[in-house]
Amino acid sequence: xxxxxxxxxxxxxxxxxxxxxxxxxxxxxxxxxxxxxxxxxxxxxxxxxxxxxxxxxxxxxxxxxxxxxxxxxxxxxxxxxxxxxxxxxxxxxxxxxxxxxxxxxxxxxxxxxxxxxxxxxxxxxxxxxxxxxxxxxxxxxxxxxxxxxxxxxxxxxxxxxxxxxxxxxxxxxxxxxxxxxxxxxxxxxxxxxxxxxxx
Numbered sequence: 001x002x003x004x005x006x007x008x009x010x011x012x013x014x015x016x017x018x019x020x021x022x023x024x025x026x027x028x029x030x031x032x033x034x035x036x037x038x039x040x041x042x043x044x045x046x047x048x049x050x051x052x053x054x055x056x057x058x059x060x061x062x063x064x065x066x067x068x069x070x071x072x073x074x075x076x077x078x079x080x081x082x083x084x085x086x087x088x089x090x091x092x093x094x095x096x097x098x099x100x101x102x103x104x105x106x107x108x109x110x111x112x113x114x115x116x117x118x119x120x121x122x123x124x125x126x127x128x129x130x131x132x133x134x135x136x137x138x139x140x141x142x143x144x145x146x147x148x149x150x151x152x153x154x155x156x157x158x159x160x161x162x163x164x165x166x167x168x169x170x171x172x173x174x175x176x177x178x179x180x181x182x183x184x185x186x187x188x189x190x191x192x193x194x195x196x197x198x199x
Contacts, residue, residue, distance in 0.1 A: 010107040012170075014038065014136070015099075017046040017084075017092060017112075021059055022068035028075075030138050033180050034111055035077045038136065038166060043078050043111070045069050046095065049085045052124075093125035096132055108133050109170070113140040114147035121151040130156060134174045148177075 014034045016027065023045070031043040047066045050056055059065070062085060069080045089095040092110075099108060110133045112120075117137050120126050129135075130152070137147065147153055156175040166176055 010105060011041045012039070012109060013103075013106050014040045014043040014109045014111045015046055015096075015133075016043055017048060017095070017110075019051050019054065019059055020045065020047050020065045020069045022065060023072045025072075027069075028072055028078075030111065030113070030180075031073075031078050032075060033138075033178070034136065035075070037178070038109065040077070040109065044083075045073060045078065045080045046084055047080065047082060048090070050090055052090055091124040093123070093129055096129060100132070107170075110135045111138070112136070113138050114144055115140055117147040117152055118150045126152060127155070130173045130175075132172065134161075134170050134172060134176070136176045136178055139177065139179045153177075 014031070016031060016034075018027070020027065027045065031045070034040055034043055047062070047069050049062050050059065062082075066080065066082055066085075073080050083099065084090070084095050087095065087098050089098060096108065096110075099106075110129065112135065114137055123129065135156070137153075139147075153175070156173065159171070159173045159175050161170075161174050161176040
């Protein structure tokens with residue numbers, strides 16, 4: 001993709017990938033903020049059939065995780081997708097390639113938490129991903145300092161967008177680091193509560 005301003009007529013869709021193990025209020029919070037502040041047309045939750053960087057034994061069955069996402073996504077602008085399951089992809093780069101081919105009329109924006117940015121350089125073809133779509137990173141304690149020291153962040157520093165540059169100045173590649181109110185929910189904490197029988 002040639003570097004330059006994105007086509008303004010394209011629909012802008014944020015992609016939030018993850019295990020959703022289970023989906024929680026933090027996913028919803030990030031998505032609602034993205035819809036409003038980034039003026040996205042939609043946010044798609046890409047429920048992964050399996051994360052290559054996580055122990056598969058820690059993941060609930062796909063159907064259970066997908067159902068938890070569907071139950072939580074109460075906003076009309078949030079769509080829960082089993083695209084990766086149907087397409088047979090496990091790596092974000094492969095998923096993006098197929099999505100861009102299937103939806104050429106859509107400009108995708110990748111959404112991720114700061115914890116994912118810390119390990120982003122371990123993702124397959126991570127540098128290719130950065131050249132394909134704008135990336136928005138949501139500040140998430142306690143990963144803030146680690147994220148800004150991350151290999152991917154350092155690589156993308158020259159492409160950082162300021163608050164007054166988003167929406168009308170999206171470029172590829174570009175990185176926007178969004179600070180937002182802390183959310184105490186996490187999939188790990190929720191799984192621990194469910195394991196103790198707390199609903």
